[in-house]
Amino acid sequence: MNHGWTGKVIKVDLTAGTISTLRPSAELYRKFIGGKGLAGHFLRPCITLPWDHPDMPILLFTGPLVGTAAPTSGRSTVMSRSPLTGTVADCSVGGRLGFQLKRAGWDGIIITGRSPFPRSLEIDNDAVRLVDATAHWGATTDVVFAELGDGGRSVAAVGPAAENGVAFASLMVDRHHAAGRTGIGCCFAAKRLKYLAIHGTNRVPVFDRGELLAAREEIMRLTAASPVLMGQQGFSCFGTGSIYDLMDSRRMMPTDNFRKTHFDRAGELNAHAYREAYLPVKHGCMGCHIRCKKIAGRGKRKGASMPEFETMSHFTALLGNTDMELVMEANRVCNLYGMDTISTAATLACYREISGETDLSPHLLRLLHETGTGSTSLGRELGKGSRALARDHGKPTASMAVKGLELPAYDPRGAYGMSLAYALSTRGGCHLRAYPVSHEILRKPVATDRFTFSGKARIIKIAEDQNGVVDSLTACKFIFFAAGLEEYARAYTAVTGVASSAQDLLEIGERIYYQERIMNARNGFSAADDDLPARFFEEAGSGGTAVPIGPLDRRAFLEARAKYYRIRGLDENGLPTEEKIRQLGLEENERAG
Amino acid sequence: MKELVDKYAGKMIAAGLAADPLVCGLDDEIVWNRADERQSVLEPVLEDMRSNSLICAAPAEPYQTIIRFLAARGPGPVTPRDCETRTFLHDLPVSRSFTPGAILEHLKKRKSVIVTGSGGVQVVAFGTVSPEQAFVTFSSVCFSCFVLFFSDYLARVRAGTATAEEHDAFARARSLLPAPRQSPPELKTGPFAGAAQVTEAMIEAGRLTVEYGLVDSYFGNISYRLHDTVFISQTGSSLDELAGCIDPCPLDGSSTTGITASSELAAHTTIYLRTPSRAILHGHPKFTVILSMDCEMTNCPDRDRCHIRCPRERFIEDIPIVPGEVGTGPTGLCHTLPPAVRERRGAVVWGHGLFTVGTVDFNEPFRGLLEIENMCREKYFEAVRQAGRETTTAGR
Numbered sequence: 001m002n003h004g005w006t007g008k009v010i011k012v013d014l015t016a017g018t019i020s021t022l023r024p025s026a027e028l029y030r031k032f033i034g035g036k037g038l039a040g041h042f043l044r045p046c047i048t049l050p051w052d053h054p055d056m057p058i059l060l061f062t063g064p065l066v067g068t069a070a071p072t073s074g075r076s077t078v079m080s081r082s083p084l085t086g087t088v089a090d091c092s093v094g095g096r097l098g099f100q101l102k103r104a105g106w107d108g109i110i111i112t113g114r115s116p117f118p119r120s121l122e123i124d125n126d127a128v129r130l131v132d133a134t135a136h137w138g139a140t141t142d143v144v145f146a147e148l149g150d151g152g153r154s155v156a157a158v159g160p161a162a163e164n165g166v167a168f169a170s171l172m173v174d175r176h177h178a179a180g181r182t183g184i185g186c187c188f189a190a191k192r193l194k195y196l197a198i199h200g201t202n203r204v205p206v207f208d209r210g211e212l213l214a215a216r217e218e219i220m221r222l223t224a225a226s227p228v229l230m231g232q233q234g235f236s237c238f239g240t241g242s243i244y245d246l247m248d249s250r251r252m253m254p255t256d257n258f259r260k261t262h263f264d265r266a267g268e269l270n271a272h273a274y275r276e277a278y279l280p281v282k283h284g285c286m287g288c289h290i291r292c293k294k295i296a297g298r299g300k301r302k303g304a305s306m307p308e309f310e311t312m313s314h315f316t317a318l319l320g321n322t323d324m325e326l327v328m329e330a331n332r333v334c335n336l337y338g339m340d341t342i343s344t345a346a347t348l349a350c351y352r353e354i355s356g357e358t359d360l361s362p363h364l365l366r367l368l369h370e371t372g373t374g375s376t377s378l379g380r381e382l383g384k385g386s387r388a389l390a391r392d393h394g395k396p397t398a399s400m401a402v403k404g405l406e407l408p409a410y411d412p413r414g415a416y417g418m419s420l421a422y423a424l425s426t427r428g429g430c431h432l433r434a435y436p437v438s439h440e441i442l443r444k445p446v447a448t449d450r451f452t453f454s455g456k457a458r459i460i461k462i463a464e465d466q467n468g469v470v471d472s473l474t475a476c477k478f479i480f481f482a483a484g485l486e487e488y489a490r491a492y493t494a495v496t497g498v499a500s501s502a503q504d505l506l507e508i509g510e511r512i513y514y515q516e517r518i519m520n521a522r523n524g525f526s527a528a529d530d531d532l533p534a535r536f537f538e539e540a541g542s543g544g545t546a547v548p549i550g551p552l553d554r555r556a557f558l559e560a561r562a563k564y565y566r567i568r569g570l571d572e573n574g575l576p577t578e579e580k581i582r583q584l585g586l587e588e589n590e591r592a593g
Numbered sequence: 594m595k596e597l598v599d600k601y602a603g604k605m606i607a608a609g610l611a612a613d614p615l616v617c618g619l620d621d622e623i624v625w626n627r628a629d630e631r632q633s634v635l636e637p638v639l640e641d642m643r644s645n646s647l648i649c650a651a652p653a654e655p656y657q658t659i660i661r662f663l664a665a666r667g668p669g670p671v672t673p674r675d676c677e678t679r680t681f682l683h684d685l686p687v688s689r690s691f692t693p694g695a696i697l698e699h700l701k702k703r704k705s706v707i708v709t710g711s712g713g714v715q716v717v718a719f720g721t722v723s724p725e726q727a728f729v730t731f732s733s734v735c736f737s738c739f740v741l742f743f744s745d746y747l748a749r750v751r752a753g754t755a756t757a758e759e760h761d762a763f764a765r766a767r768s769l770l771p772a773p774r775q776s777p778p779e780l781k782t783g784p785f786a787g788a789a790q791v792t793e794a795m796i797e798a799g800r801l802t803v804e805y806g807l808v809d810s811y812f813g814n815i816s817y818r819l820h821d822t823v824f825i826s827q828t829g830s831s832l833d834e835l836a837g838c839i840d841p842c843p844l845d846g847s848s849t850t851g852i853t854a855s856s857e858l859a860a861h862t863t864i865y866l867r868t869p870s871r872a873i874l875h876g877h878p879k880f881t882v883i884l885s886m887d888c889e890m891t892n893c894p895d896r897d898r899c900h901i902r903c904p905r906e907r908f909i910e911d912i913p914i915v916p917g918e919v920g921t922g923p924t925g926l927c928h929t930l931p932p933a934v935r936e937r938r939g940a941v942v943w944g945h946g947l948f949t950v951g952t953v954d955f956n957e958p959f960r961g962l963l964e965i966e967n968m969c970r971e972k973y974f975e976a977v978r979q980a981g982r983e984t985t986t987a988g989r
Contacts, residue, residue, distance in 0.1 A: 037682075220679055224922025227828050227856045231921060233842070233849040242849040249850050272847045439722045443829045443853055446725045454594050454619050458645045459722045465643060486683075486703065505700035506643040563621035 003027050003207040004064030004496035006105050010128055012121060014191050015113030017052055017126050022110065025430035030498060031585065033505075034063035034107060035474035036090055039079035039517070042110055043088065047519040051081040051089075052190040054114040060196070061108035062098040063474035066287075067204035069212055071219050072476035074099040082182040083190075084167040084385050085404040085428045086342070086523055088181035088516045092432075092471045094285030094293075095174035096154035097198065104200025107448040115192040123198040126418065127197030133194035138163065140336040141172040149175060151326075153199040159338030160582060162189035164374035168343035168406075171474040172335060176283060176293055176305045180340040180425050199441045202343045207497035215490035219483045222377035223290065226482035230443050235292040235478060240309040243269035243442075247313065249452075250441060251542060251549045252414025254407070257349040257406060258400045258533070259543040260547050261541030263317035267514055269324055271312075277324060280306045288476060296328075307331040309343070313409035316347035319352060321361045330368060337372030344371065346406030350386035353398045400533050403428035403525070407529035412532065413541040413549050415440040417448070417456040420560055423530045424460060425518035432477060444481045453556050457563035465509035472512060474550060511584040514569070519588065594618040595626075601648070601724040602626040607810065610735055613873050618646045618724050621644040635717070636879035637693040642700060646724035648731050649717045655769035656735040661714045662762040664707045671707065673737035674744075676945035679814075679900065680919055682733055691715065704730045732809045737913060738876065740944075741767065743883050743973065752888070767974075772982035773967050774805050783954030784871065791817045791824045792839050798874060798955035799832035808832055808876035813946065815955075816873045818865045821845065825854045825861055832876075835964075856920045860948075863931040870934070870950040874958035877946040878966035880973050885914045885941045887976070893946040901944050909972065912965055914941045939965060 009022040024038070032038045037058035048054045065073035076098030082089030101109070104125050111121070118137035136157075138142055144157040154174055162169035162185035164549075169185030170178045179185075186192070206212055223229055230236050244570030247253045248266035255263045273279065279298040285292030295305035307315070307327055311334075315327045334341045348367060351511040351573045352360050361369065368395050370379025381389055386406050390399035405428025412419035425433040436459065446497050448459070466485060472478050473488065487503035493500050520529075537557070541549030565572060569580035581587050598618045605614040619893060623633060635649055636984045652660055663671045670684040678684070686699040687707045696717055699706035703725075705718040713899050720726025731801035746763045755763075775783045778801050781794040799815050802808050813832050816825035830838035842851030842858060844866070849856060861873050888899065888907070895902045900916055901924035907914040913933045918928025926942045933940035939949035947965055950955030971976040 092809055122866070216681065220922070221918060224855050224925055225680055225859060225919035227854055227920070231851045231852065231854070231856060231861045232862065233846070235855070238849055242852050245848045245850040246852055262909075267848070271849050441853070443827060445721070446723050446829050447731065448723055455597070455618060455645060458620050462643045462645065462721050489702070501701040503642055503697075510643070566621045 003093070003205045004068070004098065004407055005034065006102065006107050006110055008106055010109045010123070012109065012111045012130070013113040014111065014115040014119060014193065017115070017130055017165070019130070029064075031508070032186070032512060033469065033472035033508055034302055035075075035077040035470035036079065036092070036290050037060050037508065038108060038225045039077050040088070040091065040512060040515045043079055044515060044519055045079070047081060048522050051083045051187065051474060055112055056081055056187070058187050058191065058193075059108065060097075060101065060102070060111075060587040061474075063472050064496050065475060065491060066098045067102040068206055068495050070074065070217050070287075070495065071216060071223065072285070072290065072479045072489070074288065075474040075476060076101060076472055077474055078171060078179045078184050080184060080187040082184075082405075082427065083159070083186040084183040086334070086429050087182070087525060088519050089184050089427060090471070091179035091184050092474065092477070092516065093156075093171070093173050093177060093179040094288070094476070095177035096244055096286045097156050097173050098474060099198070099286035100198040100200050101152040101198065102204055104198055104253075105202050109196075111191065111193065115525050118192050119192050120193065120195045122195065122309060122467075123196070123457070125200055125202065132514050137196050137465070141338050142175070142336050143174045148195065148197050151199065153197050155195055157338070158185040158188045158371070159193035159336060161337040161339045161372045161383070162186050164372065164383065165189075166167060166339055166371060167385045167388075168347070170337050170338050170340045176295065177285065178335070178340070181342065181430065183340075185338050187365060190268050206495050208494045211494035212491055212541070214489055215494055218487045219479065219491070220289070222487065223479060224484040226444070228481045229290050236282070236290050238271040238275065239294040241274060241294075241304060244270045244312055246441065247409065248556040250414055251544060251547050252411040253313060253585045254400075254409055254411045256320060257353045258396065258407070258411060258482060258535055259353075261414060261540065262544070265322045266317065267318050267326075269312065269322065273324060274306060274312075275430060278306065285476065290476075290478065292478065293306050300330055300428065302305065302330055304328065305335060307349070309347040310357070310409045311341040311345070314342060314349070318345055318349045318409070319364070320358070321364065322527070323361060326361060326364060328445045333368045333372070336393075339368075339370070339372055342408050344368065345381050346400060347386040347389060350390055350398045350400065351382060354390065354393045356396050387584045397534055401429050402532060403529050405429040406417070410437055411541055411549075412536055413552055415450040416453050416552065417450070417460060419536065419552055419557060420453070420456055420531055421463075421531050424464075426513070426520055432469060434460045435467065435477060436460065436463065438481055443482060444482060445484070448517040453560040457560050461564060461567050462506070462523050464513045465506050468509035468512035469505045470544050501535060511586060514580065514584050515586055516574065517568070517570065517574075518581065521575050527561070527565075530574050532557070594620055594624045597724050597791055598624055598626045601728045604728060605648070605650060605731065608732065609653055609731060610656070610949070611653050614648055614650035616646070616648050616724055616727070619644070620635050622637060631691075634691060634693055634696070637952060638700065641693070642719060644719040644721055645721040646727050647717065648719075648724065648727040649715055650731065651713050651734055654783045656738065657713055657771065658762055658766045658827050660707055660716070660735070660738045661709070662758070663738055663742060664709050668863050668886065671741065673741040674886065674944060675737050675740045676900065676919065676942070677733045678737045678871050679944070682730070682737065685737070694923050699832070700777040705734050707734070726954065735799050736809055736879070739879055740886070743880070747887060747973065747977055747980065750977055751983075755945075760940060771806065774963065774972055775967070777956070777960040780955045782956065785817065785819060788819065788824065788841065788959045791819050795824060795826065795839055796953055799826065799835045801875065802876050802962065803831075803833035805963060807878045807966060808946070813876045813893055814857050814861075815875065816855070816861045817955075820872050823862055825851070825858055827853045828855050838976050842869055857926070858929040859925070864934055864950065865925060867931055867948065868935050871953060872951040872955050872958050873948060874955060874962055875946055875948045878962065878969070879908070879939055880969040881947045882907050882944060882967050884969045884973055886944045889951050903943060909941065909965070909969060911937065912939055912941055912942055913937065916943045919945070937964075983987055
């Protein structure tokens with residue numbers, strides 16, 4: 001335990017106001033690595049509790065590569081049970097949060113209980129303390145960052161949206177980053193925890209520095225060779241918004257609440273247009289050389305976070321908005337209140353469809369304020385998310401979500417692997433669990449036919465396992481457009497001294513992901529939940545003459561899903577089997593739960 | 594899946610990589626291109642791997658002779674120094690046993706393994722999303738070993754250290770080389786007036802570049818400037834299958850649709866902006882790559898960093914050789930290539946490949962690619978002859 005990991009985890013009981021130290025075994029670290037893997041291990045025994053039960057933990061874990069020279073490895077995973085979906089809720093988050101936690105000498109934090117008054121957790125190396133946050137309760141995140149975000153600290157804070165019970169409230173990190181999805185911010189507010197402020201000064205010991213630098217060189221070389229990451233039209237130059245044009249040209253830009261897949265004003269609202277208007281500068285997470293985050297560099301928006309691709313797309317095409325400045329303001333407001341931009345926009349698109357309003361733009365900002373503050377009945381309705389909104393209005397099909405989590409900005413009718421990835425994701429409508437856009441659209445590691453289900457079940461399973469590892473190491477998924485576990489296994493071994501290979505890590509990834517299936521199954525999730533909104537099977541997209549976008553073939557989809565279950569070692573209802581649980585060494589914690 | 598498996602088995606044969614490849618794809622069941630007794634060894638490998646495809650084949654000649662020699666030279670993996678290996682493969686592990694355990698030991702860490710046996714060598718490679726990955730890896734192994742074998746031989750003959758086995762392997766490999774193509778094809782003539790004409794010309798030139806053996810299917814790239822738009826092959830596209838794989842990229846950057854364009858888009862764009870070129874063709878002709886790596890300055894302080902830091906101005910006749918890695922990093926070829934091709938017909942990137950340019954259509958760059966490779970081939974064997982004579986004289 002002398003390399004990579006610190007061997008120490010902070011335990012915080014907010015009810016009692018106590019802080020203690022947990023020292024997980026070396027075996028546990030090797031079995032789950034860190035990040036998402038370790039967080040899942042500690043979440044599992046409590047997973048059947050209501051999301052806001054005092055004993056339901058919030059887990060923040062780094063991985064062994066954090067704080068080392070391994071590229072893009074400054075991240076961490078936040079996990080709990082989702083107030084929006086009821087599934088496991090985990091977010092990989094960047095900024096400096098994981099880096100500072102690790103440098104402070106900790107691999108993770110387990111937070112339980114419910115404070116009788118607003119509190120915050122401040123960590124400065126070994127000094128860990130709870131502080132009264134009454135004065136900050138109700139403050140927007142920018143206020144918290146302005147007051148606390150100096151001195152090299154990393155600060156993660158929830159905004160008023162979480163405090164007001166918005167089910168898709170986010171946790172904002174270091175002003176520009178977000179643990180955005182599944183309502184993780186709400187979990188903090190339920191415990192009356194306003195922010196984390198972390199500062200560390202310790203170096204992370206590395207087992208073999210020479211080997212790590214060699215692995216780093218391999219990874220950096222592959223990154224430089226990646227047009228998606230480092231090309232002149234790629235993420236490093238334009239941010240994630242660089243795929244905005246591509247999604248529209250491939251006819252898979254969700255438009256008018258997924259009723260169309262092509263937005264005829266997309267050419268005016270692309271990454272180039274933002275560059276012309278705001279002259280964004282590069283910003284990145286700790287330890288990342290890609291620096292895909294962009295900050296406005298001029299004008300009245302100078303210093304503001306530029307919207308990510310999902311925000312650009314959903315706040316334009318999905319809602320029918322053509323005002324770029326309105327997108328910038330919507331992004332700012334969502335960040336101040338602490339709301340996931342994907343779920344926010346998608347819930348508004350659902351509302352637009354239900355209400356029949358043709359143009360939300362004139363009062364979009366008012367709706368965002370009402371949602372974040374819960375100041376009107378409509379705002380409170382919107383704050384429950386699209387599934388509840390659509391159900392309460394008798395139009396459940398207007399919610400474009402999986403397991404209650406609103407879908408991101410890739411229409412699955414244009415990439416069949418994406419349809420499986422959405423349906424099977426353990427946290428609901430998420431593109432990042434398997435991210436088949438990588439090969440179906442971005443051609444990495446090689447291109448696959450986006451209009452077939454053939455082979456996709458296994459591809460999705462392998463990708464989920466891989467990303468389970470990535471979120472446990474904890475690195476950035478984007479770099480896997482270029483590098484692979486082959487190179488990261490070398491880095492892992494160099495950092496920890498634990499002999500490993502790409503395939504060894506994938507086996508751990510399979511364990512990590514299967515554990516999430518176990519947790520969801522214990523809360524009643526089954527094949528019925530591994531499904532897509534009916535619209536995708538019934539309505540065609542907006543194909544051009546060269547690229548027809550038809551509805552998904554439901555029978556082919558179900559056949560592919562059944563194949564996935566067999567490959568994943570689930571029964572035909574999508575439920576875990578005893579045999580697979582034993583095979584993956586997951587039975588012990590199952591009994592503990 | 595069967596269709597994909599058969600496609601890549603066919604491409605292996607057509608590319609001259611293997612005569613009877615065994616290819617499989619895996620979703621919930623394994624699909625083979627044909628029945629073969631080796632399946633009893635390979636299926637347990639697949640069961641223990643998180644993969645979706647696998648290729649196992651004895652490389653065709655001359656690769657068989659070359660890889661067998663390099664693998665026997667051991668111990669340890671084969672370690673070519675060309676760009677493909679350095680960037681993507683790292684090294685080529687060797688197994689002495691065709692058993693599930695021995696194959697797995699290496700495939701858990703690397704994309705391929707060379708397996709030696711009394712009947713010759715086989716290469717096993719796998720993919721995680723498509724048999725195409727395994728095909729690409731197999732092809733890269735053959736290319737890298739070819740370059741390493743002929744590079745090493747020249748160096749050893751010069752140094753007087755080539756063994757009898759090496760001379761024999763060289764003679765055999767040389768005798769098995771296909772005869773060089775001499776006459777370039779007649780390609781569509783430009784200048785081209787519209788996007789349809791451009792893509793048709795690119796598809797034709799790409800296909801023939803592969804057919805003439807000037808690049809392995811998967812590698813290389815091609816582009817054409819039409820007014821203020823660069824049409825360029827997509828990243829990871831096969832030059833012999835470019836239909837639907839060409840991105841139009843406006844030079845003013847007003848669209849980022851070209852995010853899927855070749856990793857060399859930046860280099861192509863700079864060449865178009867700084868020279869009158871209208872067409873660029875990039876292949877990996879083997880003897881050009883070999884000669885680019887042939888440097889007699891064995892005491893050079895940058896000997897192990899030639900690919901990024903070669904301090905000398907080097908030429909093969911009129912063709913400059915420049916360092917540079919794939920892509921846009923600080924040591925990327927996007928910085929070194931554009932100035933090198935100015936007022937020239939092309940330039941070689943060290944250990945990587947050849948870029949040729951034309952001002953009208955692809956006839957000029959294709960002819961350049963072919964002529965330069967044939968010239969390099971002649972020069973290589975002349976260098977071997979010369980080195981052999983000098984060694985013999987010195988030994989007297």
